[in-house]
Amino acid sequence: MRSKYVNSPMMYAFGMLAMMIPSQAFSTFYSYYYVDTLGLSLALATVARTVFLVWDAVNQPLVGYWSDRTNTKYGRRRPWIFAAIPLFMLTFIMVFSPPKDLSEVGLFTWFLIALVLYEAVATVIWVNYGALFPELFRGDRVRAKASAVQQGWQIVGILIGTAATPILYKAIGFGPMAIVYSFLFAGFMLLCLRNVKEDEEAVKLPQLGLKEAFRETFKNKTFWLVNIANSFAQTVNGLLGATIPFYAKYVLRIPEEQNTYLLAAVFVSVIPLVGVWFWLIKRMDPVKGWRLSLVAYALSVIPLWFGTDLTSGILAGILVGFGLAGFLVTPPIVNGIIIDSDSEKTGSRREGVYTAVSGFITRSSGLISAVAFLIVGIIFGYESGDDPGPDPESTFRYLISVVPLILLAVSVVISLFVRLERKPGHEQRAE
Numbered sequence: 001m002r003s004k005y006v007n008s009p010m011m012y013a014f015g016m017l018a019m020m021i022p023s024q025a026f027s028t029f030y031s032y033y034y035v036d037t038l039g040l041s042l043a044l045a046t047v048a049r050t051v052f053l054v055w056d057a058v059n060q061p062l063v064g065y066w067s068d069r070t071n072t073k074y075g076r077r078r079p080w081i082f083a084a085i086p087l088f089m090l091t092f093i094m095v096f097s098p099p100k101d102l103s104e105v106g107l108f109t110w111f112l113i114a115l116v117l118y119e120a121v122a123t124v125i126w127v128n129y130g131a132l133f134p135e136l137f138r139g140d141r142v143r144a145k146a147s148a149v150q151q152g153w154q155i156v157g158i159l160i161g162t163a164a165t166p167i168l169y170k171a172i173g174f175g176p177m178a179i180v181y182s183f184l185f186a187g188f189m190l191l192c193l194r195n196v197k198e199d200e201e202a203v204k205l206p207q208l209g210l211k212e213a214f215r216e217t218f219k220n221k222t223f224w225l226v227n228i229a230n231s232f233a234q235t236v237n238g239l240l241g242a243t244i245p246f247y248a249k250y251v252l253r254i255p256e257e258q259n260t261y262l263l264a265a266v267f268v269s270v271i272p273l274v275g276v277w278f279w280l281i282k283r284m285d286p287v288k289g290w291r292l293s294l295v296a297y298a299l300s301v302i303p304l305w306f307g308t309d310l311t312s313g314i315l316a317g318i319l320v321g322f323g324l325a326g327f328l329v330t331p332p333i334v335n336g337i338i339i340d341s342d343s344e345k346t347g348s349r350r351e352g353v354y355t356a357v358s359g360f361i362t363r364s365s366g367l368i369s370a371v372a373f374l375i376v377g378i379i380f381g382y383e384s385g386d387d388p389g390p391d392p393e394s395t396f397r398y399l400i401s402v403v404p405l406i407l408l409a410v411s412v413v414i415s416l417f418v419r420l421e422r423k424p425g426h427e428q429r430a431e
Helices: 009-037 042-068 078-095 104-136 140-172 174-194 200-204 210-218 221-252 256-281 286-300 302-306 310-346 351-363 365-380 392-415
Strands: 420-422 428-430
Touching: 009 042, 009 078, 009 104, 009 140, 009 174, 042 104, 042 351, 078 104, 078 174, 104 140, 104 310, 104 351, 140 174, 140 256, 140 286, 140 310, 210 310, 210 351, 221 256, 221 286, 221 310, 221 351, 221 365, 221 392, 256 286, 256 310, 286 302, 286 310, 286 392, 302 310, 302 392, 310 351, 365 392
Parallel strands: none
Antiparallel strands: 420 428
């Protein structure tokens, strides 16, 4: 019975569910908790956040490199994740459980240390979990199916982390909420690892030195084109999520409690739509499928411009869900082909380094989103809810439709320069 589930897409995807529940709760509510609930100044919170981002940029590539060079009888990735599980639980709880009656300096110190420790442990898990994907699933169709299942569970994790968190912390407090999520994380992650078996031959392959490993990665033109294109598209993911509450208020003019319907229209619709994209992708070249997903995503944001009420907003949200589903499913398949090509060239499997650098590139999308929000706000005079300027409706029509369309158009143009070829008897290879 066990062999049926070893390295199955469903069992692997439980790892994504495990990480997304606490990660979504963290990213959505940690600033609110410290600034609005505990009273930490926005300036000090911004300093801590900046240190957090710099630390994230430094530790991801190093963790990927160390993971690639790990050689144990239990594999390269699994030992790292097993060791990190209890540390992740502790650091996640630490973020939401500061001692009472701290001074502002004391609260800032706790906040900063908790962020740095949490990020270090989370990076170990994300990099090693992501590095398993191209190793466990070989071949375009298998990867398409595994990616579709994984992204479906990712959306479930996002919904739980977003919708259930306010209910939990209002009922039992932030600290107990973090404990609940920590044990959920451990349960799903252990279920995933119990059914993951790494490639024994990959562990035995020689590995490049530090400089050579990063030199080979940084000079891979195809890798950079793919991930820069993905970064612009990833910006749209964050921008849409951040803009929907404003879009609901100033454009659709609906009550705040109806925001949930808009968010559900986008995210809940993604779950069945990833199945549609799996059906499409397995019938075409992976790069063409990836490029098609970017085009579909770009077209899907246009109807948001025409939203006028809750009904039209929900319909537009479902169309966005279709574009988003495609973008979630296709990038792992293309990155897997690039890693396969690198393995043929160098004679080593370096999923860790590629996953880490790819993650850093796409995470940088948050800066693009913040700059776009600032520029459009300045153009239309929006400063805050207290001072929305003369035309807040136009501000958020542009932010939710025009700006995403421009960013995705850039992604599509970049994708046109990506070339992958298939050799007889081989998987696709990056040029």
